[in-house]
Amino acid sequence: MTGNLAVLPTRSEEDFRYADLAALAPLWPVTEQRIVVPAGETGSVTVIHSGSDALVRDIAIDLGAGAQFSLYVLSAGEASGRIAVRVILQAGAQFHLGAAQLAGGDATAEIVTRVVHAAPGAVSRQVVRSVAAGRGTVNYLGKVLVEKGADGTDGAQSVRAMLLDRTATANARPELEIHADDVKCAHGCAVGELDAGALFYMAQRGLPPEIAKRLMLQAFVAEALAGAQNEAVLQDQARAALEALL
């Protein structure tokens, strides 16, 4: 991913492989939003995509030494949405991404991240929980790049997607590129349906399947938004968006 892209890329571009280009075209080119968090300072941003308009965001975040930043995303538009995030972490900086994506209808919700550990001892966490229904598509394309000399890096990507219908799609591509030593990088990625064993357990206690399913999905999505500053409001919005998919 390079800086501002004047021309909308095609699907041959890796980071646009699963994008809804038709929805992005009218919004292109997109202006980069730049966030600089000076050394030792903290910051937080929440991005919410809702309603019937498509959304494209391109966010570049520079974190100084020891800076801390958290980005929360609730992507639940009726139209497609794409949020691209580039983060550069200096020594000891901390970055947290918590993202919930809910896509139904024909919408594509996608998050594309590039997290660069440029100096030693930085920590990055990405927690992405996605739910797709109907012919909806949810994408996560995330790269963690650990540059030479960024020893002691701790980077984790936890990406899970649930498909509510056989016609829904999830694409997940967590990537690691490591050029340093003594690095702890974990990535977990799973696409699936709700745990049948848990559904039976809940049914056996008297919960009708639709309520059991709803409880499990609410918990699944809530995990991504845990710890957000405006968490209660965000969780309410996420629950409402989920309700619309069920």
Place this chain on the structure above:
Amino acid sequence: MLIIDNLHAAVADKPILKGLSLTINAGEIHAIMGPNGAGKSTLGYVLGGRPGYEVTGGTVTFQGQDLLAHEPHERAAMGLFLGFQYPVEIPGVSFVQFLRESLNAQRRSRGEEPLSGGEFLKLAREKAALLKLDMDMLKRPVNVGFSGGEKKRAEMVQMGILDPTLAILDETDSGLDIDALRIVGDGINAVMRRADKAVLLITHYQRLLDYVKPDFVHVLAGGRIVRTGGPELALELEERGYEDVAA
């Protein structure tokens, strides 16, 4: 209360239950014992209605109704509780929320008023105390981070809250130390030993039966009940082993 007649069931096309018959009347406690692979857990799952456990023959009548015609959640509302051998963890869903929703779903389907938050918490607190389970544990996600013994005690707390007519308890004694076994045994007696209720204990060992005295003991082998007796049969099994007694 429960009449199982010539029940046949298969899992992944493999026959497990092969003509099992058993009648349980109100006020009775039955124990089913048997070697590994005899079909004990399958019986519990079939009665609970677990997907993948296919009934290939026979009938099950519960409270005068065709049990097998009902969905798992409907069976629960009819008063059937299945205590799991391996209780399932459900991240992000608290016990309190889960149980209140479950109980109220059961109540609604029986035409009863749902319990308010306050009423439910009072009930949950009472049942947790009975099983000596810290109420704070019920505020945590369902079974997540619980030890084996805590999960089994939590199962019994759930049974106390849901107040079933028939409890089928699948190896509720496994994973329990001696003290926990006594607490769980006392809990089963307190909740279920009543003239209008019944219990089916599925177990490998005699030790739970020291605390929950069965009226009948059955030996399950090869998918059928091969012997029935009183509590003395459990002692005989403990002494002589299944192979000898079931033969």
